[in-house]
């Protein structure tokens with residue numbers, strides 16, 4: 045069922061087979077249903093600074109570091125980049141706006157699939173552009189016994205962030221993995237781009253408002269309409285992925 049996509053990936057990357065050991069998960073919009081809050085917080089904060097960033101556009105920037113998003117919008121709207129101080133102010137305000145929302149919920153299917161992956165003898169990693177200090181606690185509370193701090197890549201670990209392959213290359217390094225020993229699960233076009241550029245088989249889960257085409261054009265090897273659908277297909281997919 046998934047073999048054709050796998051074969052295309054193997055051929056394009058000069059591998060004979062996949063030897064799956066780990067699943068690399070993006071966080072917002074994949075593990076947590078937090079993207080509507082992020083998009084709303086970006087829109088409101090930018091408007092407060094006289095900058096136009098629609099909620100839909102926020103989904104297109106998803107995965108970038110906060111500084112990078114602020115700079116792109118400033119440059120477009122004003123013709124010059126934001127100062128370090130302004131970036132700090134805007135990002136702090138955006139985080140404050142985000143935190144006004146009720147606590148973010150797990151994405152349906154996320155805990156279930158992480159549990160299946162663990163039972164199959166694989167380990168899961170988190171690879172996120174987020175730099176929230178509460179992140180590890182939030183992961184431990186919602187997904188007990190699944191993630192360890194050593195096997196995480198966050199905004200504090202990387203210089204460039206997605207769509208650069210850097211975060212996923214760092215995950216391979218931290219997990220002592222080759223590119224054909226892992227898969228990436230991402231919901232955003234820039235995240236898919238990063239996974240693909242790192243040479244890793246990349247699964248897109250379309251949990252937001254964007255067209256499937258955007259995720260496929262970014263280089264997704266497979267696409268599911270939700271995390272629940274990915275979870276429900278896990279057994280079949282794993283059979284074909286373990287090589």
Ligand code: CA
Pocket residue numbers: 070071072073074106107230231232235
């Ligand atoms: Ca995401």
